[in-house]
Amino acid sequence: MVDRFIKAKAPVIIFDSVEKFYGEQKALCDINMTIQPGQFTVLLGPSGSGKSTMLRCLGGLEHIDSGVIRFGDEIVSSSKVHKAPDRRNLSMVFQDFALWPHMTVFDNVAFSLGRTSMDKSEAQKRVMDLLERVGLAHYSSRFPSTLSGGEQQRVSLARALVGAPDVILFDEPLSSLDADLRERLRVEIADLTREAGASALYITHDQSEAFALADVVGVLNKGELVQVGKPEEIYRAPASPFIAQFTGVAGELSGRVTQEFENGIYRIETAAGILDARGGGSDRLECQNVTLLVRSAPIRLIANASGAGELPGRVVDVAFRGRGYDHVIDLGHGRRLLGVFSEDRWERNEIVGVRIPPEACIAFPLN
Numbered sequence: 398m399v400d401r402f403i404k405a406k407a408p409v410i411i412f413d414s415v416e417k418f419y420g421e422q423k424a425l426c427d428i429n430m431t432i433q434p435g436q437f438t439v440l441l442g443p444s445g446s447g448k449s450t451m452l453r454c455l456g457g458l459e460h461i462d463s464g465v466i467r468f469g470d471e472i473v474s475s476s477k478v479h480k481a482p483d484r485r486n487l488s489m490v491f492q493d494f495a496l497w498p499h500m501t502v503f504d505n506v507a508f509s510l511g512r513t514s515m516d517k518s519e520a521q522k523r524v525m526d527l528l529e530r531v532g533l534a535h536y537s538s539r540f541p542s543t544l545s546g547g548e549q550q551r552v553s554l555a556r557a558l559v560g561a562p563d564v565i566l567f568d569e570p571l572s573s574l575d576a577d578l579r580e581r582l583r584v585e586i587a588d589l590t591r592e593a594g595a596s597a598l599y600i601t602h603d604q605s606e607a608f609a610l611a612d613v614v615g616v617l618n619k620g621e622l623v624q625v626g627k628p629e630e631i632y633r634a635p636a637s638p639f640i641a642q643f644t645g646v647a648g649e650l651s652g653r654v655t656q657e658f659e660n661g662i663y664r665i666e667t668a669a670g671i672l673d674a675r676g677g678g679s680d681r682l683e684c685q686n687v688t689l690l691v692r693s694a695p696i697r698l699i700a701n702a703s704g705a706g707e708l709p710g711r712v713v714d715v716a717f718r719g720r721g722y723d724h725v726i727d728l729g730h731g732r733r734l735l736g737v738f739s740e741d742r743w744e745r746n747e748i749v750g751v752r753i754p755p756e757a758c759i760a761f762p763l764n
């Protein structure tokens with residue numbers, strides 16, 4: 398099995414003040430990031446934020462205009478240096494699979510080994526081991542067009558792993574697959590990449606995919622890397638309202654800070670009631686107007702609201718989710734909370750209490 402192929406440690410990868418222009422348009426602004434060996438890094442951001450550009454710069458498919466990309470001590474990209482993609486010991490998995498249609502599954506995977514010095518029987522064994530690992534050994538003589546989307550993506554994954562690369566770049570590999578398959582392939586990608594000891598840079602605009610896969614998430618917005626951290630850090634302490642919103646909020650309220658507690662918690666008066674919140678960003682909040690962004694996970698539904706941290710609401714919608722129910726709650730004043738989970742079903746139009754603890758609330762100064 399693939400144990401035989403586990404590599405020596407991949408190099409640390411460093412983006413140091415990297416900038417990239419397309420004509421007048423700045424696609425990457427002063428990108429600084431370090432990818433540790435074997436780390437699974439996910440770049441998350443909306444369309445046009447620069448994810449593909451960053452991936453392509455790392456892969457050597459794009460030249461950079463300033464700054465430096467290093468693999469260990471070696472500069473692979475700068476305004477003067479550009480090491481070719483095929484000399485970076487990396488492989489790529491694309492959204493559209495990018496398999497050769499005229500080659501069998503076996504040959505598609507074996508193609509990546511074409512230039513290695515490995516002898517033929519060892520190469521054959523390696524290809525078949527990988528195909529077995531992705532559950533497709535029995536399809537080795539088929540052509541890609543006879544496989545489902547998920548199967549084709551497994552072939553791409555085997556092809557990416559077969560050369561034991563230091564780094565694997567994933568360009569939205571799951572976005573053309575349906576939800577159930579996405580979840581299963583996500584697990585296989587994470588498992589096989591980690592088992593191979595390769596570092597991974599994976600791009601997606603899907604927050605739940607990013608959080609599920611990543612050791613480290615980098616959030617991009619308009620060409621800037623606006624936050625880098627573990628998924629938990631980004632969820633609990635987003636550095637800006639944009640990051641909070643992009644990584645999933647149940648809703649937004651406006652309010653005013655009326656008190657600061659010693660533990661960094663602020664009391665906020667909103668039109669819907671009083672809530673306690675953590676301050677977002679690095680600046681201390683004064684008695685000022687704020688936007689409260691509310692994460693759904695810590696919210697609880699209770700029979701009645703009483704006092705600070707509990708707001709009265711009305712159930713607008715309830716959706717069965719297998720393990721429980723997602724509710725939409727109207728807080729009045731045109732404010733709603735979406736995706737409020739409860740194991741119990743609360744019926745439409747029922748009046749409920751919504752317990753919103755400080756860990757659910759992040760207050761950012763209102764500009």
Ligand SMILES: Nc1ncnc2c1ncn2[C@@H]1O[C@H](COP(=O)(O)OP(=O)(O)OP(=O)(O)O)[C@@H](O)[C@H]1O
Nearest residue numbers: 419422424442443444445446447448449450451602
């Ligand atoms: N070849 C190109 N020529 C000109 N502009 C480009 C080119 N490629 C990308 N851009 C621009 O650079 C910016 C970043 O694009 P990029 O494709 O990296 O974003 P992205 O986050 O990957 O978006 P998506 O999720 O839609 O693929 C965008 O404004 C885009 O229009």
